[in-house]
Amino acid sequence: MLISAGATINVADDNGRPLAVLAAVGRYGAMTKQHLPPEWFERLVAAGMNINATWKGGSALDWLDHLEMSDDETERAITRLGGRRIKPLPKGERF
Numbered sequence: 001m002l003i004s005a006g007a008t009i010n011v012a013d014d015n016g017r018p019l020a021v022l023a024a025v026g027r028y029g030a031m032t033k034q035h036l037p038p039e040w041f042e043r044l045v046a047a048g049m050n051i052n053a054t055w056k057g058g059s060a061l062d063w064l065d066h067l068e069m070s071d072d073e074t075e076r077a078i079t080r081l082g083g084r085r086i087k088p089l090p091k092g093e094r095f
Contacts, residue, residue: 009049018053019044024060024078029067029095038077051083058089067095 012018023036023044045051052059061078064070066089 009044009047010053012055017055019049020051020053020060020083021055021058021063023049024074025063025067025069025095029069038073041074041077041081045081051078051081052086054086056089056093057087058093059084059086061085062087062089063095065089066093 009019013022023041026036041051055063058066061070061075061083062085064075064078065085
């Protein structure tokens, strides 16, 4: 509904985290596929979301790995849409 009303999809939260990262790991680093089903990534990308947007140098896939949150279904959905790993995040990097 918001997208059809013209809402921008390539935005960041107040900490600079882009929607792609937030959609993958959640605002508090605790998102799961039960919260945001992988098919939602298709909708967001179709609406113009940059699936490879980065925060602190890491993409959504990098953050999933760093927070040890990767699940095969979410990872496949992001990869199928062109998402890629950009660089591993340093140990101890906080979300």
